[in-house]
Amino acid sequence: MAFRETIKVPVERIGVIVGHDGRVKSRVEELTNVQLEVTPDGAVIITAVPDAGDPVLAWKARDIVRAMARGFSPSNALTLIDEDSRLLVISLRDSVGTSPDQLKRVAGRIIGERGRTRRVVEQITETKISVYGHTVSIIGTDPGIEYAARAVNMLIEGLPHANVYKYLESMRRSMNRERTEIWETSQE
Numbered sequence: 001m002a003f004r005e006t007i008k009v010p011v012e013r014i015g016v017i018v019g020h021d022g023r024v025k026s027r028v029e030e031l032t033n034v035q036l037e038v039t040p041d042g043a044v045i046i047t048a049v050p051d052a053g054d055p056v057l058a059w060k061a062r063d064i065v066r067a068m069a070r071g072f073s074p075s076n077a078l079t080l081i082d083e084d085s086r087l088l089v090i091s092l093r094d095s096v097g098t099s100p101d102q103l104k105r106v107a108g109r110i111i112g113e114r115g116r117t118r119r120v121v122e123q124i125t126e127t128k129i130s131v132y133g134h135t136v137s138i139i140g141t142d143p144g145i146e147y148a149a150r151a152v153n154m155l156i157e158g159l160p161h162a163n164v165y166k167y168l169e170s171m172r173r174s175m176n177r178e179r180t181e182i183w184e185t186s187q188e
Contacts, residue, residue: 003048009069032061071132
């Protein structure tokens with residue numbers, strides 16, 4: 001049975017998914033061996049091409065579409081084609097409820113003044129973060145994506161930004177240590 005999935009996307013994000021003259025849609029189809037059908041009401045139907053080869057590519061297409069629907073640019077979403085890259089979506093409603101004021105306050109904590117907090121988390125964890133609607137989405141590889149998710153959850157829980165930055169700095173040292181060990185091991 002062929003892969004077929006329908007994803008509901010915000011209507012204002014349809015243009016991003018299709019792209020100028022359909023270029024983004026075509027690029028996703030080309031890279032993942034799927035067909036995308038985008039409806040005006042915000043449904044994207046993903047169908048795997050028969051004999052497409054790698055079935056994982058259809059899931060990658062789903063994640064790329066979800067990433068664009070959650071506020072990522074096409075270039076950032078297309079990084080999900082890399083086998084080590086993945087998308088993580090955190091619902092703010094699960095933690096803070098449905099109050100628009102609470103959602104706005106927590107989103108503001110994650111973004112920070114002039115985007116500083118989001119930028120710091122992205123740089124230290126080597127991830128990309130999008131705060132869109134009632135979700136926070138993260139694109140990255142392990143272990144960075146896990147560290148970024150933990151930092152975002154700390155901000156959602158209301159921990160001071162200074163504590164989150166300390167956590168991130170210790171994670172950066174840990175990531176650098178791991179890289180050094182891998183590099184030294186590969187040199188032997």
